[in-house]
Amino acid sequence: MIEKHIPVLLNEVIETLEIKPDGIYVDLTLGRAGHSQEILKRLDKGKLICFDKDIEAIKESNEKLAKINSNYILIKSDFRFVSEELNKIGVNKVDGFLADLGVSSPQLDDAKRGFSYSQNTELDMRMDLDNPLNAKDIINSYSEDQIARILYENADVKLAKLIAKAIVANRPINTSFELNELLKNILPAKVVREKNPSKAVFQALRIAVNDELNSLNDLLSQVAPLLNKNGKLAIITFHSKEDAIVKNYFQKLNYHDPKLNKLPVQVDKQWKQKIIFPQEEEAKENRRARSAKLRVITKLY
Numbered sequence: 347m348i349e350k351h352i353p354v355l356l357n358e359v360i361e362t363l364e365i366k367p368d369g370i371y372v373d374l375t376l377g378r379a380g381h382s383q384e385i386l387k388r389l390d391k392g393k394l395i396c397f398d399k400d401i402e403a404i405k406e407s408n409e410k411l412a413k414i415n416s417n418y419i420l421i422k423s424d425f426r427f428v429s430e431e432l433n434k435i436g437v438n439k440v441d442g443f444l445a446d447l448g449v450s451s452p453q454l455d456d457a458k459r460g461f462s463y464s465q466n467t468e469l470d471m472r473m474d475l476d477n478p479l480n481a482k483d484i485i486n487s488y489s490e491d492q493i494a495r496i497l498y499e500n501a502d503v504k505l506a507k508l509i510a511k512a513i514v515a516n517r518p519i520n521t522s523f524e525l526n527e528l529l530k531n532i533l534p535a536k537v538v539r540e541k542n543p544s545k546a547v548f549q550a551l552r553i554a555v556n557d558e559l560n561s562l563n564d565l566l567s568q569v570a571p572l573l574n575k576n577g578k579l580a581i582i583t584f585h586s587k588e589d590a591i592v593k594n595y596f597q598k599l600n601y602h603d604p605k606l607n608k609l610p611v612q613v614d615k616q617w618k619q620k621i622i623f624p625q626e627e628e629a630k631e632n633r634r635a636r637s638a639k640l641r642v643i644t645k646l647y
């Protein structure tokens with residue numbers, strides 16, 4: 347099924363970013379510019395800088411953004427290089443960062459990108475087509491222990507050890523349907539009936555291929571000093587692993603502000619945080635929104 351990409355929590359993101367027409371905003375996950383278009387419409391002298399490591403996202407979004415105005419810059423890069431990339435274009439302070447994590451609907455729907463367990467495709471799952479590692483490499487060359495760890499640590503996959511063992515014993519496994527079939531054959535019928543096991547297994551592999559959790563940690567280690575006074579960092583997460591990283595980071599900022607030289611004291615006047623969930627209506631209309639959480643932190647000094 348081809349799904350149109352509907353930006354998640356769009357109104358909430360725009361409202362919380364409190365966009366200033368002359369501000370500098372960074373969309374760290376451009377996708378199909380769902381959020382970026384709305385940000386760009388609100389800028390006159392300001393600038394929008396967009397990151398995506400998927401060249402297709404950059405190309406397609408460029409066409410959309412060019413129709414609005416020219417106050418934007420597109421950067422094809424992993425957001426883990428945010429400081430370095432902003433530095434290259436002479437930007438050292440930002441009024442708002444947005445990250446809408448994970449894969450986009452066009453990536454999931456395009457069979458040749460190999461993300462989906464519901465289409466029969468070669469296992470690939472790379473957001474960045476220049477990435478030398480794909481899902482097939484992991485499945486067919488990693489050790490049983492490495493695969494078990496990927497499944498368990500990235501997506502709490504049940505029976506991760508059993509699955510890893512079966513994967514190694516049944517190599518080569520090259521397509522999504524081969525992997526689905528294997529899972530169905532080796533897992534207890536009750537487990538398969540309760541929840542399609544492919545969902546978590548594919549998610550765990552995708553996170554590993556794109557090094558998603560390390561990228562997020564790298565990003566968070568850089569953004570606080572880049573924010574202006576009243577600058578905002580807004581992050582939409584879709585699963586517990588990435589949400590835990592963001593939540594811990596926000597908590598650490600409150601206790602451990604860079605200005606305070608690593609003293610473990612509460613500094614609640616320095617940062618203000620809030621968490622926003624999709625309205626019932628949005629969750630009904632957009633499947634992707636159901637697991638979304640928007641965490642926003644504002645730098646108050």
Ligand SMILES: C[S@@+](CC[C@H](N)C(=O)[O-])C[C@H]1O[C@@H](n2cnc3c(N)ncnc32)[C@H](O)[C@@H]1O
Nearest residue numbers: 353375377378379380381398399424425446450
């Ligand atoms: C959920 S989509 C964003 C959708 C976008 N907000 C919209 O409404 O159109 C996530 C996008 O971020 C990109 N992405 C994910 N992780 C990234 C990373 N570490 N660095 C750069 N781009 C990343 C993906 O390639 C994908 O295009």
